[in-house]
Amino acid sequence: MKIFLTGPDGLLGSNVARELISAGHSVKAFLLPGISAPTLEGLDLEKAEGDLLDENFNLARAMAGCDAVIHCAAITDLWADPKLTWKVNLEGTRRILDGSLAAKIKRLIFVGSASSYQPGTLEKPGNETGGFPAVYHGEAYMESKYQASELARKYVRERGLDAVIVTPTFMIGPYDSRPSGGEMVRQFLEKGMRVSTRGGRNFAYVRDVAGAMVNALDRGKTGESYILGGENLSYLEFFGRIAKIAGRKAPNILLPDPLVLLAGSASSLVQRITGKKMVFNRRIARYSLLSTFYSSAKAEKELGLKHSPIDLALEESIGALRKYGHLNLDQTGFFKDKAVLITGGSRGVGFATARELSLRGAKVVISARGAKRLLDSRDRLERMGAEVAAVAGDVGKWEDAEKMVNAALEKFGRLDILINNAGVSMRGNFSELAPEVIEQVSRTNLIGCLYPTRAAINHIIKNQGHIVFISSIAGLFGLPGASVYCATKKALTGLAESMRLELIPKGVHIGVVYLGFTEHDPEKRIIAADNQLVPPDRPAHHTQAFAADLIVGMLQKRTRQLIMTPIGTLGWLIYRLSPAMVEKAILWAQSSQWAVFKRFS
Numbered sequence: 001m002k003i004f005l006t007g008p009d010g011l012l013g014s015n016v017a018r019e020l021i022s023a024g025h026s027v028k029a030f031l032l033p034g035i036s037a038p039t040l041e042g043l044d045l046e047k048a049e050g051d052l053l054d055e056n057f058n059l060a061r062a063m064a065g066c067d068a069v070i071h072c073a074a075i076t077d078l079w080a081d082p083k084l085t086w087k088v089n090l091e092g093t094r095r096i097l098d099g100s101l102a103a104k105i106k107r108l109i110f111v112g113s114a115s116s117y118q119p120g121t122l123e124k125p126g127n128e129t130g131g132f133p134a135v136y137h138g139e140a141y142m143e144s145k146y147q148a149s150e151l152a153r154k155y156v157r158e159r160g161l162d163a164v165i166v167t168p169t170f171m172i173g174p175y176d177s178r179p180s181g182g183e184m185v186r187q188f189l190e191k192g193m194r195v196s197t198r199g200g201r202n203f204a205y206v207r208d209v210a211g212a213m214v215n216a217l218d219r220g221k222t223g224e225s226y227i228l229g230g231e232n233l234s235y236l237e238f239f240g241r242i243a244k245i246a247g248r249k250a251p252n253i254l255l256p257d258p259l260v261l262l263a264g265s266a267s268s269l270v271q272r273i274t275g276k277k278m279v280f281n282r283r284i285a286r287y288s289l290l291s292t293f294y295s296s297a298k299a300e301k302e303l304g305l306k307h308s309p310i311d312l313a314l315e316e317s318i319g320a321l322r323k324y325g326h327l328n329l330d331q332t333g334f335f336k337d338k339a340v341l342i343t344g345g346s347r348g349v350g351f352a353t354a355r356e357l358s359l360r361g362a363k364v365v366i367s368a369r370g371a372k373r374l375l376d377s378r379d380r381l382e383r384m385g386a387e388v389a390a391v392a393g394d395v396g397k398w399e400d401a402e403k404m405v406n407a408a409l410e411k412f413g414r415l416d417i418l419i420n421n422a423g424v425s426m427r428g429n430f431s432e433l434a435p436e437v438i439e440q441v442s443r444t445n446l447i448g449c450l451y452p453t454r455a456a457i458n459h460i461i462k463n464q465g466h467i468v469f470i471s472s473i474a475g476l477f478g479l480p481g482a483s484v485y486c487a488t489k490k491a492l493t494g495l496a497e498s499m500r501l502e503l504i505p506k507g508v509h510i511g512v513v514y515l516g517f518t519e520h521d522p523e524k525r526i527i528a529a530d531n532q533l534v535p536p537d538r539p540a541h542h543t544q545a546f547a548a549d550l551i552v553g554m555l556q557k558r559t560r561q562l563i564m565t566p567i568g569t570l571g572w573l574i575y576r577l578s579p580a581m582v583e584k585a586i587l588w589a590q591s592s593q594w595a596v597f598k599r600f601s
C-alpha cells in the first residue's frame with residue numbers, strides 16, 4: 001500500500017514511517033515546507049511539502065495515488081499557544097478528513113489520545129468505553145484531540161469514511177528529536193531528582209504503538225477506537241526504572257500532595273509576574289498527582305499490539321536524547337572521543353563503568369568470555385547511544401588480549417584508557433584448594449591484567465592516557481579463605497608501582513582502585529575450593545554505579561589509588577603501623593561473625 005503520512009518527523013510519525021517501510025509499504029511523508037526532519041534521514045520515502053493550515057493547499061491532490069492516510073500531525077506541547085493547538089489539532093484534522101474523502105482514500109488511521117477516556121486504577125484500568133475526563137476540560141491539547149476523534153467518528157457515520165481511531169498513551173522511544181516523551185527522561189537524568197509526586201500513568205513503547213498502527217491498516221474495524229499503551233507505572237517506579245538503567249540514584253521521597261500544589265501555585269505566580277514560561281505550574285502540579293492508568297486489551301487482541309519491556313523504550317529514549325544533542329552528562333568534555341577498553345565489561349562493575357563512560361561521551365570496547373551476555377550488554381549500550389565494540393575472549397590468553405586492543409584501534413583508531421577489570425573471586429582455605437582454582441584465579445586476575453596492559457601499552461603511551469587496575473580491599477591486606485585472590489590483587493599494586501615509575505616520564509596515569517564488596521549481578525559466580533562455581537556469599541554494601549563513579553573520578557583527577565570504603569582505608573592505615581593488630585582483628589571478627597569482617601573482601 002502507499003500511505004500518506006502526516007507528522008512523519010515526530011516521535012510517533014518517524015517510528016510509523018519505519019514500521020511501514022519494513023512491512024513493505026511505501027510512504028509519502030507530508031512535511032512543513034523547508035523543515036529539516038533529521039529523524040527521517042536515510043529512509044526511502046517520498047516527500048510532499050505543505051501546511052495543514054494553508055487553505056489554498058490542495059490536500060486531496062497531495063494524497064492522490066495513496067491508498068491510506070495516517071494522520072499523526074498535531075501540537076502535543078501542553079505549553080503551546082492554545083489557539084494554535086486547537087487550530088492544528090481540530091481544524092487540521094477536518095482538512096485531512098475532507099482531503100481523504102476527496103482523494104477516495106480507502107482507510108484513514110486517525111491518531112487521538114488516550115486522555116480522551118476516563119482513566120482507571122491499577123486494578124481496574126480505563127478503557128475505550130469511558131467518557132472524556134472532567135479534569136481535562138479547558139485543556140487545549142486533550143480537548144482538541146477528543147473533539148477531533150469525535151469528528152473522525154462523525155465522518156465515518158455520516159459520510160462513509162473508512163476511519164479507525166487509535167489513541168496512544170504516553171510514548172517513549174527512539175527518534176525523539178524535539179524531545180517529546182524523552183523530556184521527562186532528560187529532566188530526570190540532568191537534574192538527578194530524588195523526589196517524586198504521588199501520581200502515575202501508562203507508558204508505551206513507541207515502536208509497539210507504531211507496529212499496531214500499521215496492523216490497523218487492515219485489521220482495525222471501521223469507526224472503532226483502540227487504546228495503544230504499555231505499562232501502568234507510578235512516577236516513583238518510572239523514575240526508578242530510569243535510574244536503574246542509567247546507573248543513577250532513584251527517587252526515594254514521595255512529596256505530600258499539598259506541597260506539590262503549593263509549589264505549582266508559586267510557580268504559576270512567578271510566571272504571571274515575570275511573564276516567563278514555567279515548566280512546572282499549578283496545572284502540571286495537579287496532573288502530576290493523577291494516576292492515569294489504561295488497559296490496551298482491545299488493541300492487543302484485535303491489532304496485535306505488542307508489549308515490549310518499557311526498559312527498552314527508556315534505553316532508546318536516552319539514545320535519542322544523545323543523538324539529537326539534548327543530553328550532556330559531562331560538561332567538562334573530558335571523555336569526549338576518548339577510546340576506552342574495559343575488560344570484563346559484560347556485567348557487574350565493568351558494565352557499569354562502560355555505561356557511565358559512554359554516557360559521558362567516551363567510545364568503549366567491552367570484553368568478556370561469555371558471548372551472549374557480552375552482546376546483550378553491547379546492545380544495551382548501543383540503545384543508549386554509545387559507540388561501542390564487543391570482543392569475546394579470555395584476558396588470560398595473549399592472542400585474545402591483542403584482539404581486544406586491536407578492536408579499539410580498528411573501530412576508533414585509538415586507545416586512551418585501559419581498565420583492567422575482569423576478575424574472578426574464590427573461597428576456600430589454601431590447604432584445600434584444587435590446583436585448577438589456583439591456575440584459574442591467577443590466570444584471570446594477574447596474567448589477565450598483564451596481557452591486556454602489555455598489548456595496549458604503546459598506544460596508551462602515544463596518547464598519554466590511563467591504565468587502571470581494579471583491585472579489592474583484599475589487595476591491601478590478606479584475608480582468610482581468599483589467599484590466591486588476595487595474592488593476585490596485591491600483585492597488581494606491585495605492578496602498578498613499577499609501571500608508574502617507568503611511565504611517569506611519559507605522561508601516563510596509572511591508578512589502582514581497591515573495591516569493597518559491591519552489588520553483584522544474579523549470574524555472578526565465584527570459585528569454591530573444589531573448583532565448583534557457586535554464588536557469592538557476602539552481602540554487598542555499595543552499588544556498581546558508585547564503583548563506576550569512583551573509577552570515573554580517578555580518571556579525571558589522575559589519582560594514583562582509591563580505597564572504596566572507610567573501613568578499608570582504616571584497616572590499610574593500621575596495617576601499615578601494626579600488621580599483627582589487623583590480623584588479630586580479622587581473625588576475631590571472622591570467628592565471631594562480626595559484620596565488619598564481611599565488609600573487607
Ligand SMILES: NC(=O)c1ccc[n+]([C@@H]2O[C@H](COP(=O)([O-])OP(=O)(O)OC[C@H]3O[C@@H](n4cnc5c(N)ncnc54)[C@H](OP(=O)(O)O)[C@@H]3O)[C@@H](O)[C@H]2O)c1
Nearest residue numbers: 344346347348349368369370394395422423472515517518
Ligand atoms: N564485586 C565486588 O564485591 C568486588 C569487590 C572487590 C573487587 N572486585 C573486583 O572488581 C572486578 C569486577 O567485579 P564484578 O563483581 O563486577 O565481577 P563480575 O560481575 O563477576 O564480572 C566479571 C567480568 O569479568 C569477565 N571475566 C571473568 N573472567 C574472565 C576472563 N578470564 N577473561 C575475560 N573476561 C573475564 C566476566 O565475564 P565472563 O565470565 O563472561 O568472561 C564479567 O564480564 C573484579 O576484578 C573483582 O575482583 C569486586
